[in-house]
Amino acid sequence: MKKKKILFSIFTVLSLTLLIIYYIINKSSRNFDNLKIDSTKKIVYTEFIAQAGDYYQYIPTININNSLITDINHHIQEYVSQFEKEGIGIVYEYSISGNILSLIIKVHDHSYAESATVISFQSYNIDLKNKKIVSNNTLFQFFNINEDDINSSLTNGFDRYYHKLVENSIIDSNECDYDCFINGRELDSDLKNVQYFIREGKLIAFKPYVSYTYHEEEENIYDFEISTK
Numbered sequence: 225m226k227k228k229k230i231l232f233s234i235f236t237v238l239s240l241t242l243l244i245i246y247y248i249i250n251k252s253s254r255n256f257d258n259l260k261i262d263s264t265k266k267i268v269y270t271e272f273i274a275q276a277g278d279y280y281q282y283i284p285t286i287n288i289n290n291s292l293i294t295d296i297n298h299h300i301q302e303y304v305s306q307f308e309k310e311g312i313g314i315v316y317e318y319s320i321s322g323n324i325l326s327l328i329i330k331v332h333d334h335s336y337a338e339s340a341t342v343i344s345f346q347s348y349n350i351d352l353k354n355k356k357i358v359s360n361n362t363l364f365q366f367f368n369i370n371e372d373d374i375n376s377s378l379t380n381g382f383d384r385y386y387h388k389l390v391e392n393s394i395i396d397s398n399e400c401d402y403d404c405f406i407n408g409r410e411l412d413s414d415l416k417n418v419q420y421f422i423r424e425g426k427l428i429a430f431k432p433y434v435s436y437t438y439h440e441e442e443e444n445i446y447d448f449e450i451s452t453k
Contacts, residue, residue, distance in 0.1 A: 256320070256352050259288045268318040268327055277310030279334065284316045284327065286348075292355055296348055303329065303346050311335030321422045323353040328421045328430060336434070345430040347419035363420055367427045367450065374450055375413055378431055381448035382411060409433040421447070 256267055271285035283304050286293050304314060311334040318327045326349050333342040349358040364370060386405045389395040395405065411433050419430045428447045 256288075256325075259290070259352065261287050261289045267320070267325065268316075274308070276308070276312050279311065279313035279332070281307070281312065281314035282316060283314065284318070284329065286325070286327065286350075288352070290355055292357070293350070296350070296357075300329070300346075300348075304331075307331055307333065309335065317421070317423075319421070319423050320352075321425050323351055324358060324422055325350045325352050326422045328419060330430075339436055341435045342432070343435055344417075344432040345419040347421050347430065349420065349422065360420060363422075363427060369427070369450055371415055374415060374418065374429055377448050377450045378418075378429060382406065382409075382431075408436070423447075426450075 257263060260267060265287050267287050268284050269287055270282050272283050274281040274283065281304065284300065285297050286300075307314060313332040313334070314329065315332075316327060316329045318325065320326075326347065328345055328347045331342075331344045331346075333344070336342040349363065350356070351358050382405075383402065386395070386402050389405075390397045400408070411431070417432050421428045421430060427450045429450055430447050
């Protein structure tokens with residue numbers, strides 16, 4: 225009887241130990257901590273901060289030990305290197321949805337013209353489980369959308385933005401109607417320069433455009449949630 229109690233105690237301790245180990249490994253896998261190069265840092269962190277005149281550039285790096293990620297980090301460096309001059313600010317945002325790591329780099333080029341800012345983006349969507357880039361077409365299929373859905377969401381978003389500026393007396397609709405607004409911001413229906421990002425399980429589109437700051441205009445808009453079917 226005593227031996228049975230001892231064996232039962234050993235079995236219980238071993239079972240609890242295995243459960244704890246499983247939990248730790250599984251938790252690490254869900255958070256992808258097991259993929260990190262530096263376990264003390266976030267999966268995406270600011271590698272360095274540069275000052276560009278009155279603006280700061282926060283340059284990200286992906287903290288994963290993988291040849292694909294190494295290539296992506298090199299691409300990030302090449303992308304931001306074209307903005308190494310005064311008057312350009314850079315920030316970024318990242319998110320993990322399921323197995324997908326999304327990273328979006330946002331560039332505000334204030335050197336474009338007086339009272340104008342060129343806003344542009346570069347995104348990366350990475351399947352961390354299969355170690356591959358997720359193509360835009362794959363995203364469209366996953367969210368069951370097409371280019372018409374994207375154009376519709378973008379058009380509706382900028383239309384709401386325009387009317388908000390009119391309501392706040394930032395734009396006079398008699399002087400600049402919606403077409404004037406769209407043309408002035410160099411917006412078109414071309415989706416080639418649209419970048420995509422997954423935030424909280426929703427597909428977000430980032431469309432480059434020119435922002436103006438007349439009369440202390442607008443908080444800038446950046447992203448539009450794509451309506452799914």
